[in-house]
Amino acid sequence: MGLNATDLRLIAAIQDGLPLDPRPYARVAEATGLSEREVISRLGRLAEVGVIRRFGVVVHHHELGYRANAMVVWDVPDAEIGEAGRRLAGLPFVSLCYRRPRHLPDWPYNLFCMIHGRDRGAVEALVEEASAAAGLSGRPRDLLFSRKRFKQRGARYAPSAPKLRKAG
Protein backbone atom coordinates (compact mmCIF):
# COMPACT_ATOMS: atom_id res chain seq x y z
CA MET A 1 0.00 0.00 0.00
CA GLY A 2 3.10 2.23 0.04
CA LEU A 3 2.40 4.31 3.12
CA ASN A 4 5.50 6.28 4.02
CA ALA A 5 6.54 8.78 6.67
CA THR A 6 5.34 11.73 4.58
CA ASP A 7 1.88 10.17 4.20
CA LEU A 8 1.68 9.62 7.97
CA ARG A 9 2.76 13.21 8.60
CA LEU A 10 0.06 14.41 6.23
CA ILE A 11 -2.63 12.25 7.88
CA ALA A 12 -1.50 13.53 11.27
CA ALA A 13 -1.69 17.13 10.04
CA ILE A 14 -5.34 16.82 9.06
CA GLN A 15 -6.54 14.59 11.90
CA ASP A 16 -8.34 17.48 13.62
CA GLY A 17 -9.87 18.56 10.32
CA LEU A 18 -9.12 20.62 7.28
CA PRO A 19 -8.76 24.36 8.00
CA LEU A 20 -11.84 26.43 7.12
CA ASP A 21 -9.74 28.70 4.97
CA PRO A 22 -10.18 29.44 1.25
CA ARG A 23 -6.92 27.56 0.56
CA PRO A 24 -7.02 24.75 3.14
CA TYR A 25 -4.50 22.53 1.36
CA ALA A 26 -2.06 25.43 1.17
CA ARG A 27 -2.37 25.80 4.96
CA VAL A 28 -1.74 22.04 5.38
CA ALA A 29 1.22 22.39 3.02
CA GLU A 30 2.72 25.11 5.22
CA ALA A 31 2.33 22.89 8.30
CA THR A 32 3.92 19.85 6.67
CA GLY A 33 6.61 21.36 4.47
CA LEU A 34 5.01 20.00 1.31
CA SER A 35 3.65 21.96 -1.64
CA GLU A 36 -0.08 22.55 -1.97
CA ARG A 37 -0.06 20.46 -5.11
CA GLU A 38 1.66 17.59 -3.37
CA VAL A 39 -0.80 17.69 -0.44
CA ILE A 40 -3.69 17.41 -2.88
CA SER A 41 -2.15 14.64 -4.96
CA ARG A 42 -1.10 12.60 -1.93
CA LEU A 43 -4.54 12.85 -0.34
CA GLY A 44 -6.05 11.75 -3.64
CA ARG A 45 -3.73 8.78 -3.80
CA LEU A 46 -4.42 7.80 -0.16
CA ALA A 47 -8.15 7.87 -0.95
CA GLU A 48 -7.63 5.86 -4.14
CA VAL A 49 -5.67 3.08 -2.41
CA GLY A 50 -8.19 2.96 0.45
CA VAL A 51 -6.06 4.32 3.29
CA ILE A 52 -8.53 7.19 3.46
CA ARG A 53 -11.97 5.60 3.56
CA ARG A 54 -13.83 8.81 2.97
CA PHE A 55 -13.05 12.48 2.85
CA GLY A 56 -15.66 15.03 3.86
CA VAL A 57 -17.95 16.21 6.61
CA VAL A 58 -17.85 14.00 9.73
CA VAL A 59 -21.16 14.40 11.56
CA HIS A 60 -22.03 14.01 15.23
CA HIS A 61 -25.11 11.76 15.18
CA HIS A 62 -26.34 12.77 18.60
CA GLU A 63 -26.44 16.48 17.85
CA LEU A 64 -28.28 15.78 14.59
CA GLY A 65 -31.17 14.24 16.48
CA TYR A 66 -30.05 10.60 16.55
CA ARG A 67 -30.25 10.58 20.33
CA ALA A 68 -30.01 6.84 20.86
CA ASN A 69 -27.19 4.60 19.73
CA ALA A 70 -26.44 1.04 20.60
CA MET A 71 -23.50 -1.19 20.04
CA VAL A 72 -25.23 -4.44 19.10
CA VAL A 73 -23.30 -7.67 19.57
CA TRP A 74 -23.96 -11.32 18.75
CA ASP A 75 -22.23 -14.59 19.47
CA VAL A 76 -22.05 -16.28 16.07
CA PRO A 77 -20.31 -19.58 15.24
CA ASP A 78 -17.05 -18.78 13.47
CA ALA A 79 -18.16 -20.65 10.35
CA GLU A 80 -21.24 -18.44 9.95
CA ILE A 81 -19.92 -15.05 10.92
CA GLY A 82 -18.77 -13.91 7.48
CA GLU A 83 -22.18 -14.40 5.93
CA ALA A 84 -23.97 -12.76 8.88
CA GLY A 85 -21.55 -9.82 8.88
CA ARG A 86 -21.98 -9.20 5.17
CA ARG A 87 -25.77 -9.30 5.49
CA LEU A 88 -25.74 -6.82 8.36
CA ALA A 89 -23.37 -4.57 6.43
CA GLY A 90 -25.88 -4.33 3.60
CA LEU A 91 -28.51 -2.71 5.82
CA PRO A 92 -28.68 1.07 5.42
CA PHE A 93 -29.03 1.79 9.15
CA VAL A 94 -25.97 -0.22 10.19
CA SER A 95 -23.11 2.27 10.30
CA LEU A 96 -20.22 0.00 11.26
CA CYS A 97 -19.97 -3.79 11.31
CA TYR A 98 -16.91 -5.64 12.54
CA ARG A 99 -15.76 -9.03 13.70
CA ARG A 100 -13.75 -8.84 16.92
CA PRO A 101 -12.35 -11.57 19.21
CA ARG A 102 -14.37 -13.07 22.06
CA HIS A 103 -12.81 -12.67 25.48
CA LEU A 104 -14.16 -15.55 27.57
CA PRO A 105 -15.56 -15.68 30.16
CA ASP A 106 -16.17 -11.90 30.31
CA TRP A 107 -17.18 -11.36 26.73
CA PRO A 108 -18.77 -14.08 24.56
CA TYR A 109 -19.63 -11.91 21.53
CA ASN A 110 -17.73 -11.76 18.23
CA LEU A 111 -19.94 -9.75 15.84
CA PHE A 112 -20.36 -6.03 16.47
CA CYS A 113 -22.36 -3.31 14.77
CA MET A 114 -23.51 0.23 15.53
CA ILE A 115 -27.13 1.28 15.14
CA HIS A 116 -28.30 4.88 15.57
CA GLY A 117 -31.92 5.99 15.98
CA ARG A 118 -34.06 8.90 17.05
CA ASP A 119 -34.83 7.14 20.34
CA ARG A 120 -34.42 3.84 22.15
CA GLY A 121 -37.56 2.25 20.72
CA ALA A 122 -36.46 3.05 17.19
CA VAL A 123 -33.08 1.41 17.79
CA GLU A 124 -34.70 -1.69 19.34
CA ALA A 125 -36.98 -2.09 16.32
CA LEU A 126 -34.00 -1.77 13.95
CA VAL A 127 -32.11 -4.41 15.94
CA GLU A 128 -34.99 -6.88 15.47
CA GLU A 129 -35.03 -6.10 11.78
CA ALA A 130 -31.26 -6.54 11.54
CA SER A 131 -31.33 -9.84 13.43
CA ALA A 132 -33.99 -11.25 11.13
CA ALA A 133 -32.29 -9.99 7.96
CA ALA A 134 -28.93 -11.49 8.92
CA GLY A 135 -30.31 -14.84 10.11
CA LEU A 136 -29.31 -14.08 13.69
CA SER A 137 -32.69 -14.22 15.41
CA GLY A 138 -31.89 -17.20 17.64
CA ARG A 139 -28.33 -16.18 18.50
CA PRO A 140 -27.19 -14.83 21.88
CA ARG A 141 -27.24 -11.07 21.61
CA ASP A 142 -26.83 -7.95 23.67
CA LEU A 143 -27.56 -4.23 23.14
CA LEU A 144 -25.21 -1.78 24.78
CA PHE A 145 -26.89 1.62 24.64
CA SER A 146 -24.55 4.52 25.12
CA ARG A 147 -25.19 6.46 28.28
CA LYS A 148 -22.57 9.15 28.56
CA ARG A 149 -20.05 10.35 26.01
CA PHE A 150 -16.79 11.26 27.66
CA LYS A 151 -14.79 11.89 24.51
CA GLN A 152 -15.39 11.86 20.76
CA ARG A 153 -13.05 13.12 18.08
CA GLY A 154 -11.04 11.95 15.11
CA ALA A 155 -8.37 9.32 15.60
CA ARG A 156 -4.85 10.53 16.14
CA TYR A 157 -2.19 8.70 14.15
CA ALA A 158 0.81 10.51 15.51
CA PRO A 159 1.68 11.59 19.05
CA SER A 160 1.37 15.28 18.23
CA ALA A 161 0.06 17.02 15.17
CA PRO A 162 1.47 20.28 13.87
CA LYS A 163 -0.86 23.14 14.70
CA LEU A 164 -2.77 24.48 11.77
CA ARG A 165 -3.74 28.08 11.48
CA LYS A 166 -7.51 28.41 11.50
CA ALA A 167 -9.26 30.83 9.24
CA GLY A 168 -10.25 33.74 11.21
Place this chain on the structure above:
Amino acid sequence: MAGLAPIAEADRNAAGTAALSELEKRLLDEYQHGFPLSPRPYRDIARQIDSDETTVIAALDRLTRAGLISRVGAVVTPHKAGWSTLAAMAVPPRRLEQVADLVSSYPEVNHNYEREHRLNLWFVVTGTDVLHVRSVLKAIEARSGLAVLDLPLVEAYRLDLGFPLQWD
Protein backbone atom coordinates in the same frame (compact mmCIF):
# COMPACT_ATOMS: atom_id res chain seq x y z
CA MET B 1 -9.26 20.29 21.35
CA ALA B 2 -11.80 20.83 24.10
CA GLY B 3 -14.16 18.30 22.47
CA LEU B 4 -16.93 18.28 25.02
CA ALA B 5 -17.61 22.00 25.35
CA PRO B 6 -19.31 22.58 21.97
CA ILE B 7 -21.35 19.39 22.41
CA ALA B 8 -22.71 20.55 25.75
CA GLU B 9 -23.53 23.88 24.14
CA ALA B 10 -25.46 22.22 21.34
CA ASP B 11 -27.43 20.20 23.89
CA ARG B 12 -28.31 23.32 25.86
CA ASN B 13 -29.46 25.10 22.73
CA ALA B 14 -31.49 22.05 21.79
CA ALA B 15 -31.15 23.55 18.32
CA GLY B 16 -31.46 20.04 16.90
CA THR B 17 -31.88 20.10 13.19
CA ALA B 18 -34.89 22.40 13.01
CA ALA B 19 -32.77 25.53 12.81
CA LEU B 20 -30.66 24.30 9.92
CA SER B 21 -30.75 26.17 6.64
CA GLU B 22 -31.18 24.37 3.33
CA LEU B 23 -27.52 25.13 2.60
CA GLU B 24 -26.44 23.52 5.87
CA LYS B 25 -28.57 20.44 5.22
CA ARG B 26 -27.05 20.05 1.78
CA LEU B 27 -23.54 20.32 3.21
CA LEU B 28 -24.38 17.60 5.74
CA ASP B 29 -26.09 15.35 3.19
CA GLU B 30 -23.91 15.70 0.15
CA TYR B 31 -20.39 16.23 1.44
CA GLN B 32 -19.77 13.29 3.78
CA HIS B 33 -17.86 11.84 0.83
CA GLY B 34 -16.12 13.30 -2.13
CA PHE B 35 -14.97 16.58 -0.61
CA PRO B 36 -13.15 18.32 -3.48
CA LEU B 37 -9.42 17.80 -3.72
CA SER B 38 -8.77 21.08 -5.47
CA PRO B 39 -7.00 24.28 -4.41
CA ARG B 40 -10.28 26.10 -3.59
CA PRO B 41 -12.57 23.29 -2.39
CA TYR B 42 -15.09 25.55 -0.61
CA ARG B 43 -15.49 27.63 -3.76
CA ASP B 44 -16.01 24.45 -5.78
CA ILE B 45 -18.68 23.25 -3.34
CA ALA B 46 -20.32 26.68 -3.53
CA ARG B 47 -20.53 26.39 -7.32
CA GLN B 48 -22.15 22.97 -7.03
CA ILE B 49 -24.85 24.16 -4.65
CA ASP B 50 -25.43 27.72 -5.89
CA SER B 51 -23.75 29.52 -3.05
CA ASP B 52 -20.48 31.37 -2.57
CA GLU B 53 -17.21 30.44 -0.92
CA THR B 54 -17.55 32.76 2.09
CA THR B 55 -21.05 31.47 2.86
CA VAL B 56 -19.94 27.83 2.62
CA ILE B 57 -16.98 28.41 4.94
CA ALA B 58 -19.17 30.32 7.41
CA ALA B 59 -21.79 27.55 7.37
CA LEU B 60 -19.20 24.82 8.04
CA ASP B 61 -17.73 26.94 10.80
CA ARG B 62 -21.15 27.36 12.41
CA LEU B 63 -21.92 23.62 12.13
CA THR B 64 -18.58 22.84 13.77
CA ARG B 65 -19.09 25.34 16.58
CA ALA B 66 -22.61 24.02 17.20
CA GLY B 67 -21.14 20.52 17.50
CA LEU B 68 -23.19 19.10 14.61
CA ILE B 69 -20.03 18.13 12.77
CA SER B 70 -16.78 17.07 14.31
CA ARG B 71 -14.64 18.16 11.40
CA VAL B 72 -14.20 18.29 7.67
CA GLY B 73 -11.58 15.70 7.00
CA ALA B 74 -10.45 12.19 6.41
CA VAL B 75 -11.77 8.99 7.94
CA VAL B 76 -8.87 6.57 7.81
CA THR B 77 -9.38 2.84 7.24
CA PRO B 78 -8.50 0.90 10.42
CA HIS B 79 -5.03 -0.64 10.44
CA LYS B 80 -3.93 1.00 7.19
CA ALA B 81 -2.15 3.75 9.04
CA GLY B 82 -1.14 2.57 12.48
CA TRP B 83 -3.13 0.32 14.79
CA SER B 84 -6.28 0.68 16.83
CA THR B 85 -8.44 -1.34 19.15
CA LEU B 86 -11.75 -1.26 20.96
CA ALA B 87 -11.20 -1.59 24.70
CA ALA B 88 -13.68 -2.29 27.49
CA MET B 89 -13.58 -2.06 31.27
CA ALA B 90 -15.93 -3.03 34.09
CA VAL B 91 -15.68 0.01 36.34
CA PRO B 92 -17.41 0.20 39.73
CA PRO B 93 -20.08 2.91 39.26
CA ARG B 94 -18.69 5.20 41.96
CA ARG B 95 -15.33 5.26 40.15
CA LEU B 96 -16.70 5.71 36.66
CA GLU B 97 -16.08 9.47 36.27
CA GLN B 98 -12.56 9.20 37.66
CA VAL B 99 -11.58 6.25 35.46
CA ALA B 100 -13.26 7.79 32.40
CA ASP B 101 -11.24 10.97 32.94
CA LEU B 102 -8.06 8.91 33.24
CA VAL B 103 -8.88 7.12 29.97
CA SER B 104 -9.80 10.35 28.15
CA SER B 105 -6.56 11.98 29.27
CA TYR B 106 -4.62 9.82 26.79
CA PRO B 107 -4.29 11.52 23.38
CA GLU B 108 -4.40 8.02 21.85
CA VAL B 109 -8.03 7.67 22.99
CA ASN B 110 -10.47 9.16 20.51
CA HIS B 111 -13.87 7.74 21.51
CA ASN B 112 -14.80 7.03 25.12
CA TYR B 113 -18.37 6.10 26.10
CA GLU B 114 -20.26 4.80 29.05
CA ARG B 115 -22.50 1.93 27.93
CA GLU B 116 -25.25 -0.04 29.66
CA HIS B 117 -23.51 -3.28 30.59
CA ARG B 118 -21.36 -4.75 33.34
CA LEU B 119 -18.52 -3.75 31.01
CA ASN B 120 -19.55 -0.12 31.23
CA LEU B 121 -16.66 1.87 29.76
CA TRP B 122 -15.83 1.45 26.06
CA PHE B 123 -13.12 3.34 24.25
CA VAL B 124 -11.06 3.29 21.06
CA VAL B 125 -7.27 3.55 21.25
CA THR B 126 -5.30 4.47 18.12
CA GLY B 127 -1.52 4.53 17.85
CA THR B 128 1.40 4.13 15.53
CA ASP B 129 1.55 0.33 15.94
CA VAL B 130 0.25 -2.57 18.00
CA LEU B 131 2.94 -2.15 20.69
CA HIS B 132 2.06 1.50 21.13
CA VAL B 133 -1.63 0.67 21.56
CA ARG B 134 -0.91 -2.17 24.00
CA SER B 135 1.34 0.08 26.07
CA VAL B 136 -1.56 2.52 26.51
CA LEU B 137 -3.88 -0.31 27.62
CA LYS B 138 -1.23 -1.55 30.10
CA ALA B 139 -0.76 1.96 31.48
CA ILE B 140 -4.52 2.36 31.98
CA GLU B 141 -4.66 -1.01 33.75
CA ALA B 142 -1.77 -0.08 36.01
CA ARG B 143 -3.13 3.35 36.90
CA SER B 144 -6.74 2.24 37.42
CA GLY B 145 -6.07 -1.18 38.96
CA LEU B 146 -8.77 -2.58 36.66
CA ALA B 147 -8.56 -5.04 33.77
CA VAL B 148 -8.89 -3.76 30.21
CA LEU B 149 -10.30 -6.03 27.49
CA ASP B 150 -8.51 -5.63 24.15
CA LEU B 151 -10.91 -6.31 21.26
CA PRO B 152 -9.12 -5.39 18.03
CA LEU B 153 -10.79 -5.61 14.66
CA VAL B 154 -10.50 -9.06 13.07
CA GLU B 155 -12.51 -8.35 9.93
CA ALA B 156 -14.50 -5.33 8.76
CA TYR B 157 -17.79 -6.00 6.99
CA ARG B 158 -18.73 -2.35 6.89
CA LEU B 159 -16.50 0.62 7.53
CA ASP B 160 -17.51 4.20 8.14
CA LEU B 161 -19.13 5.25 4.89
CA GLY B 162 -20.90 8.29 6.21
CA PHE B 163 -24.42 8.35 7.52
CA PRO B 164 -27.65 8.90 5.57
CA LEU B 165 -29.59 11.63 7.39
CA GLN B 166 -33.36 11.88 7.45
CA TRP B 167 -34.78 15.34 7.95
CA ASP B 168 -38.10 15.59 9.76
